[in-house]
Amino acid sequence: MRIRTIAHMVWLEAIRRKDVYVLLILLGGLLLALVSLNVFGLSGLVRYVADVGLLGAWLFGWILAVVLGARQLPTEESRGTIFALLAKPVSRAELMIGKWLGAWLAASLALAAFYVLTLAVVWARGGHFDPVTLLQALLLHLALLAVLTALALALSTRWHGDAACAGAFVLSGAAFFVVPQVPMLLPDMGRATGLLLHALYYLMPHLELFDLRRRLVHDWGPAPWDTVALTLFYGALFTAVLLMAAWLAYRNKRFPRSEWQ
Amino acid sequence: MPIVNAIEIRGLSVSFAARGSVVHAVRDLDLDVPEGRVFGFLGPNGAGKTTTMHVLLGFLSPTAGRASLFGEDVRRAIARERIGYLPENPDTYRFLSGRELLRMTGRLFRLSGRILRDRADRLIEELALTAAADRPIATYSRGMRQRVCLAQALINDPDLLILDEPTAGLDPIARLDIRRLILRLREAGKTVFFSSHELSEVELVCDHLAIMAGGRLAAQGPARQLVPAGESLEKFFVRVVSQPRGEM
Numbered sequence: 001m002r003i004r005t006i007a008h009m010v011w012l013e014a015i016r017r018k019d020v021y022v023l024l025i026l027l028g029g030l031l032l033a034l035v036s037l038n039v040f041g042l043s044g045l046v047r048y049v050a051d052v053g054l055l056g057a058w059l060f061g062w063i064l065a066v067v068l069g070a071r072q073l074p075t076e077e078s079r080g081t082i083f084a085l086l087a088k089p090v091s092r093a094e095l096m097i098g099k100w101l102g103a104w105l106a107a108s109l110a111l112a113a114f115y116v117l118t119l120a121v122v123w124a125r126g127g128h129f130d131p132v133t134l135l136q137a138l139l140l141h142l143a144l145l146a147v148l149t150a151l152a153l154a155l156s157t158r159w160h161g162d163a164a165c166a167g168a169f170v171l172s173g174a175a176f177f178v179v180p181q182v183p184m185l186l187p188d189m190g191r192a193t194g195l196l197l198h199a200l201y202y203l204m205p206h207l208e209l210f211d212l213r214r215r216l217v218h219d220w221g222p223a224p225w226d227t228v229a230l231t232l233f234y235g236a237l238f239t240a241v242l243l244m245a246a247w248l249a250y251r252n253k254r255f256p257r258s259e260w261q
Numbered sequence: 262m263p264i265v266n267a268i269e270i271r272g273l274s275v276s277f278a279a280r281g282s283v284v285h286a287v288r289d290l291d292l293d294v295p296e297g298r299v300f301g302f303l304g305p306n307g308a309g310k311t312t313t314m315h316v317l318l319g320f321l322s323p324t325a326g327r328a329s330l331f332g333e334d335v336r337r338a339i340a341r342e343r344i345g346y347l348p349e350n351p352d353t354y355r356f357l358s359g360r361e362l363l364r365m366t367g368r369l370f371r372l373s374g375r376i377l378r379d380r381a382d383r384l385i386e387e388l389a390l391t392a393a394a395d396r397p398i399a400t401y402s403r404g405m406r407q408r409v410c411l412a413q414a415l416i417n418d419p420d421l422l423i424l425d426e427p428t429a430g431l432d433p434i435a436r437l438d439i440r441r442l443i444l445r446l447r448e449a450g451k452t453v454f455f456s457s458h459e460l461s462e463v464e465l466v467c468d469h470l471a472i473m474a475g476g477r478l479a480a481q482g483p484a485r486q487l488v489p490a491g492e493s494l495e496k497f498f499v500r501v502v503s504q505p506r507g508e509m
Contacts, residue, residue, distance in 0.1 A: 005368040009354060016356045079352045084413065087318045087346035087423075088369040089338045254277075254321060 002090050003098040010102025014068055020110040023060040027114055030056055031121045046127030047217055053118030054213045057141075061111040065145040066168045068103035069152030074161035077255055092251045096153070100243055104149045108142050132222040137212035140228065143235030144210035148172055150242035151205075157249040176207040205238045265332045267421045267452040268294035268317060272326035275312050286312040288476045290326070294454055294469070296420070299447050301463040301484070302456045304473030305502050310456040311349065313473070314425055318346055330421065342370070345419035349426040351410035355399035359390050359409045362398065363416050370417040377416075384412040389438075404435040411442070422446060424455035428462055440466055464494045474502040 031053050076082040156164035182201040186194055209231050270292040277284045287309040294300045304310050315321045316328055319335050333340035363381035385394045388408040428436045443453050443466045457463050471481035479501045488497045
């Protein structure tokens, strides 16, 4: 009940701060502009609209998950509400899980809205998505948001909100764009750098595994379900490890106000 | 059956490393707060009052010693089941309405349904928040925010209320409301442990006092016995906190 209550408060704050609506309007505007201006000069090729729509959902989902995850604890500390909250019979583990759950659910709702918007525009232009592939893409995307939210939350246990945000963007960006290229870079590297890159390759989350956009846009059909299930498990495992790290970093944390009064 | 104190502190010390030196915020503190008392916890700025409160609430781990609330070690979350806390300069979730805040807070104590609804409604009425109960807290005045924070500290009907400078920055009417509330809680047999710089307020409501100075307990006892006849609490306080260590 405590975890659910904390998550509910995070959810309410996310909904009432209107960040989600701004991104939704931005995505809607982008898609409508794309449809009406026909910037590619390829009338009827809805594949581009789908591609841009899903890219928007990815970008905005990424931003929301990181921002929501990173600001939870620093905001509680800076406005002093952490004291009233921890004065209740709430353990720091419950606090951590509740904050993560609320941030993940809020980012997930926004993501679902981004998908619905993209879907609506694609359908309006006469296109379609394979429903099974769409379901797989959405499930994997939700798992990705879980990892990103946990990463940002873990960093925010020791860093200020802005630093945690920046750190989570850099780390997740590196995980998405650099880590998959490591095997190609290895042959040109020395032994020490090679070992370092190897460690990086296995330690960092492989976020590219959660991306089914191309399969969806180019209608390649659903991925094997066992692969999807394994990737979901991988995401859950990474999320659990990050939350555990967050709890370890936070369980004995002293809050600055305590030290000088 | 042994008498259990609402608060029991034994040999409590809290030190911090700060900018290359060690700050001893609290040193070897022993303190008992019996149930049903209004206990004033006084001291100048930096005396260690808030640090002690933060140890009691589990925000800080002591460097040495131990503390318990109703016999439960303060490091356990269960120790906070029977307490309410109002921080110094409280702020809260401004995106919630007053009523939502109380209901959310109640759920953290596993309250639900009619009990929670009735308790929230009663506190809203008692603390004169009825007209604003469904408005976002962002629209509240400072005094109203203080009252809604106090209401959330009372939602679990606590046996011990810990108040950190509850009247700081409030107008005389709001102070009077807080004073009345403390007296009402005392009549109901609750324990109130509060720090304040407002010695006139303290004189009016406290039956026990403890005075901290430089992280140590400088004086403690029943208010009537502690302050010598003919001396005001203010004079006594200044004399006690000004004395060099060893003369206390």
